[in-house]
Amino acid sequence: MQDESIAKDGGASRLNRRTLLKGSAAAGAAVALGPISKRSAFAVPAYLQGTNIVFAITNDNAPQVQPLLDDYSKKNNVSIEVQPNPYAGLQQKLTLALTQGTGDYDVVSMDDPWMPQFAGGKFLMNLQDLMDKKGIKPDPDFIPELLALGDFPKGTGLRGIPWVGNVQVFAWRKDVIDDLKLETPKTWDDVLAAAKAITDAKSASGLYGIGLRGIAGNDAATSFLPVLRGFGTDLFNDKWQPQLETDAAKKALDLQLALAKLAPPGVENTGHPQNGRNMYSGITAMSGDIWPDQLLQIYDPSVSKVVGKVDIGAEPAESGVKPANMTGNWLLGVPEGSQSADAALDFILWFTAAEQQKRLLMDQSIPATRTSVMQDQEAVAKFPFLPGLLAAAKNALPRPRTPSYNAVEAVYGQYVAQAIAGQVSAADALANANKEITDIMVKSGELKQ
Amino acid sequence: MATIGTSLETEERELEPRDAMAASGGIPWWERNLAWLLVAPTIVLLIVFAIVPTIMLVRFAFSQVLLQRGGIKTVGVGFDNFARALQDPLVHDAVGITLRWVVVVTTLEVLLGLGLALLLAGNVRGRGIFASLLIIPIIMPPVAVSVAWLFAYDYTFGIFNYLLEQVGLAPVRWLSDPAIALYSMMAVDVWQATPFVFLLLYAAILSLPRDPYEAAAIDGAGRWHVFRTVTLPLLGPVLLVVVLLRFIDAARAFDKIYVMTRGGPGTSAYTMTLTIYNEAFAKFDFGYASALSFLFQIVMIVVGTIYVKRALADYSAPAE
Numbered sequence: 001m002q003d004e005s006i007a008k009d010g011g012a013s014r015l016n017r018r019t020l021l022k023g024s025a026a027a028g029a030a031v032a033l034g035p036i037s038k039r040s041a042f043a044v045p046a047y048l049q050g051t052n053i054v055f056a057i058t059n060d061n062a063p064q065v066q067p068l069l070d071d072y073s074k075k076n077n078v079s080i081e082v083q084p085n086p087y088a089g090l091q092q093k094l095t096l097a098l099t100q101g102t103g104d105y106d107v108v109s110m111d112d113p114w115m116p117q118f119a120g121g122k123f124l125m126n127l128q129d130l131m132d133k134k135g136i137k138p139d140p141d142f143i144p145e146l147l148a149l150g151d152f153p154k155g156t157g158l159r160g161i162p163w164v165g166n167v168q169v170f171a172w173r174k175d176v177i178d179d180l181k182l183e184t185p186k187t188w189d190d191v192l193a194a195a196k197a198i199t200d201a202k203s204a205s206g207l208y209g210i211g212l213r214g215i216a217g218n219d220a221a222t223s224f225l226p227v228l229r230g231f232g233t234d235l236f237n238d239k240w241q242p243q244l245e246t247d248a249a250k251k252a253l254d255l256q257l258a259l260a261k262l263a264p265p266g267v268e269n270t271g272h273p274q275n276g277r278n279m280y281s282g283i284t285a286m287s288g289d290i291w292p293d294q295l296l297q298i299y300d301p302s303v304s305k306v307v308g309k310v311d312i313g314a315e316p317a318e319s320g321v322k323p324a325n326m327t328g329n330w331l332l333g334v335p336e337g338s339q340s341a342d343a344a345l346d347f348i349l350w351f352t353a354a355e356q357q358k359r360l361l362m363d364q365s366i367p368a369t370r371t372s373v374m375q376d377q378e379a380v381a382k383f384p385f386l387p388g389l390l391a392a393a394k395n396a397l398p399r400p401r402t403p404s405y406n407a408v409e410a411v412y413g414q415y416v417a418q419a420i421a422g423q424v425s426a427a428d429a430l431a432n433a434n435k436e437i438t439d440i441m442v443k444s445g446e447l448k449q
Numbered sequence: 450m451a452t453i454g455t456s457l458e459t460e461e462r463e464l465e466p467r468d469a470m471a472a473s474g475g476i477p478w479w480e481r482n483l484a485w486l487l488v489a490p491t492i493v494l495l496i497v498f499a500i501v502p503t504i505m506l507v508r509f510a511f512s513q514v515l516l517q518r519g520g521i522k523t524v525g526v527g528f529d530n531f532a533r534a535l536q537d538p539l540v541h542d543a544v545g546i547t548l549r550w551v552v553v554v555t556t557l558e559v560l561l562g563l564g565l566a567l568l569l570a571g572n573v574r575g576r577g578i579f580a581s582l583l584i585i586p587i588i589m590p591p592v593a594v595s596v597a598w599l600f601a602y603d604y605t606f607g608i609f610n611y612l613l614e615q616v617g618l619a620p621v622r623w624l625s626d627p628a629i630a631l632y633s634m635m636a637v638d639v640w641q642a643t644p645f646v647f648l649l650l651y652a653a654i655l656s657l658p659r660d661p662y663e664a665a666a667i668d669g670a671g672r673w674h675v676f677r678t679v680t681l682p683l684l685g686p687v688l689l690v691v692v693l694l695r696f697i698d699a700a701r702a703f704d705k706i707y708v709m710t711r712g713g714p715g716t717s718a719y720t721m722t723l724t725i726y727n728e729a730f731a732k733f734d735f736g737y738a739s740a741l742s743f744l745f746q747i748v749m750i751v752v753g754t755i756y757v758k759r760a761l762a763d764y765s766a767p768a769e
Contacts, residue, residue: 079745092730099516122518214625215713217731266604268714269625283605336518410731414716421627440732443513 014230044193044285049075049342055190056094057109059084061164061330064364068356072216072347080347091406097378098123102360106344110160112149112329117403119152119159124333126155126330131344141354141370143393149280150331152401160331162369168326169312170227171279171290171298175308176207188255189315191286199262210259211275211284214268214420216408221413224397227259228252232321235400235408235437240447244434246410247352253426259418268421270303280304288315290330295385299415312388314395326399327394329369353406404444503604506746509739524735530740540741543724551699557639558686558695559655562646565689567676569647570654580651583644591641594635598637599624602709624710627717634718637705642698646691653687656681686764693756700749721745740757 002038041315050173056063063085069080083105085093090120091114097104098118110118127150131137138147138158143165150160170185176198177184185191195209202208213219214359228234233248243249260267264283266274276294278284282305290312314323334344351357357373360366362382363395368374374390399405424432441447479486491727510530511524534540553764565583571716586594601608623633661679664716670678681688691722703722712719712727719727725745 090729095516095733099518100520121516214715215711217711217717217727264605265620265622265623268622269626269630269710271711324571341632361759407732407734414727417713418715421713421717423627423717 015160039157040048045342045346047340047342048078048346050435051078051340052364053078053080053106053340053343053347054104055080055084055107055109056083056085056090056097056105058090059086061366064360064366065351067363068359070291072217072350075348078343078347089377098335101335101337103335103339105335105340106340107347108333108335109163110331110333112162112327112331113399113405113409114197114378115152115160116329116401116405118253118317118333120403123336125336126157126159127161127334127345127348128159130341131158131349134345136349139353139370139371141217142352143369143371143374143390144332145394145396146327146329146369149327149329149398150333154401158207160333161348162329162331163357163366164367165367165389165393166292167367167389167396168222168288168315168328169295169389169392170226170288170289170315171295171310172288173285173306173309174311176202176285183324184311184368185224185316188227188252189318190314191288192255192258195262195286201212204282207286208264208278209262211270211278211287211288212256212259212263212267212289213270213272214260214417215277216417217410217413218412219271220417221409222250222272222326222328224256224412224416226288226315226324227256229254229324229326229397230315230317230321232318235412236402236441237284240402242434242437242441244430244437246417248432250426253430254418256445257419257426262297268417279310280306282306293365295389296365296383299383299385305329312385312392314392323395325396327393327396334431402441402446404440404445405444407440408437411440452561453735506743509736510600510743511740512736514735514739516735526736530737531744533737534744539719539724542716542718545718546631547700547702547717549614549631550638550702551696552563553632554635554638554699554702555692555695556640557635558643558646559692561643562691563638563650563684563688565643565647566650566654567680569651570623579612580648583647585644586641587644587648589641591704592708594637598640599709600704602633625714627714628757630710630714631718634706634709637709638699638702641705642695646695649687649691650684651686689760689764693753693760695750696756697753705719 055069058173062082066082069082072078073080090109091111094108094110094114095117096102098108099121101123108124128138135337138161142162146165147158147164148154149162150158152159172184174184180194180197180201181196182194183190185194192208198207198209199325212223214223225235231248231252233243233246233252235243237243255311263270264278270278272291275284275287276291276297278295278368279287279290280298280300280303289331295310295312297446298304298310299307316324317323332348334341334348337343353370354370354372357368357370358376358379361368361373361376361379367386368379372391373379374393380386398425400408402408410431415433418424419426419429438447438449442449470646470723473705508523511525511527515522515524571620573579600606604620604622604625606612607623609623613620622629624630630690655681661683662675665675665679676727701722702720703726706718706720706723709758710718722745725741728734728741
């Protein structure tokens, strides 16, 4: 090609000394830098050269991943344009951009409850197909329960690859439990009894038995769902009929309301950050709604008053009910309409590789989705709760896998919050939520009346 | 008739040379259409940002909106969304909460703003500094203001409960007690918007004519009497516009409530705007949210129009 262009331009007149010097310098630099970077400039595939990848992610995660993005950009001659958004803003923007196929983004970071809507509607590319074309198989190092979150509808192929291994856990202050000679709670009734004992004994000194979230929507819903499941039911049965007007749901909400009375004042307005802060500040002794980012704070001596005093485990469950935790993973996917799908896939595979996952864990305290990283000795030495988190991940259940989950969560999260605030009775909250969720499922065609 | 005939003839004579120029192409096209060209950008902006969205809103309000691959699909549902709105207890509550918010914050802001304006319009020392300081809340972003107050209201770490404890009083659940939370947030709005009212009324008071005051002083009128019979009537038009501006802004209350409690505790601070937002972006029910939005707009337009017609009627210039 070069010879051809030289000939067209009139012989060797363009190949002057300056050009030769520049070329030699570039070649020399490439040879010198080659061993440092994993992929030399000459090894970078053509589809990456000069590509621009637009990456939608949360505000919180954007600065955490930036060092990795910088490395990938340098190694591959790719520019990555990060578009950070707050959680709700990201969900809204992705919902509109993905459903309308605007092609605004090449890589998107998604909370796992969003996957049924985005993957189910085929708004995301099938990564499995893209990988098959390149002869790449999913790495068995991924925790299978977490990798499965990207496969929706089940068995149709991966449309998302998990990169944040969030799992909700039950956490308790072992020193307080021991001090009051209590048993570690196994059931939600045990939790209520222990919370009452702790609040009665210690609230005067600022310690409350339980922490939970009461803000309408995602917050109240996320605190309530493990309790509901702990009583042996779920939001839906296998025919997608809502199950909130059952005895088990009634018991679960009654228990949640009793727990709310034992929580620190302000439970009605408590969200995720406050619930974590209450735990690491030594204000609450137990919570069934603790996530890895909060565990990291609990174990961080610079902010925590309870380092080494907190244990974690499976969510409590009534006798005969299998205890389970809940996933809250973040996954990476490629929206339909992306003009840089190959580059986006290359980036996602690199980003979710064990090396990068370990960097994110060690440097940014982001829990991994790979078994090898969660078992890494150096990582376990730094974060002693990793084995417990890995066990919880292997036993974790996602939220109900329906494309209507966002609306469903908004409804039951609203009624649970209203019940906690004393605006409606438990029975009315459940009846209203059940009716509205039924309407949503009928409207979406998932439930036949 | 003769007069009319004469005038028409005169007009014809005056127009003759210009018409002749236009016919011969003497006046460039842009000059002939200058009026249209000048208003064209405004018309385009109005069409793009007001008329098209309103048409879409009305269309969505009568539909079930489905976000599907390849575009938005609408299924006509007639008046179902409106019927649902009339029966929705959340909407009934939201109307009551919005009304309460509008009445309380507008009243307090106007009274406090007027009081401050009257105070500083007198010969108060350092009034320039006070006036400058009072402007600070207006220039602060509402989200920053809300976050600052959120910390101040915190049950455990907040400054208000700390102060209450210092004087031996029990701490208050400022943002989590359903009976108090809405009023706590109203206080933030009053804190931020009162200076706006003050600023407009202060400027208006300073520009009032001095003669009526001198006449009142000669007649020996007291301060209250002067305020009631001179200041208030003269301030009337400005005051009524201020009330209208605050009413419209208060009815759209969203940012402070969203940041501080997201409408909580429970749904006790779900105003109309928050309810619409929740339906659109939490439940993704754009059809229902559009119907609520449409109803809200209609109510606001009707109330605003009646207010302007009734309240400002007394101040309209007499017909000549």
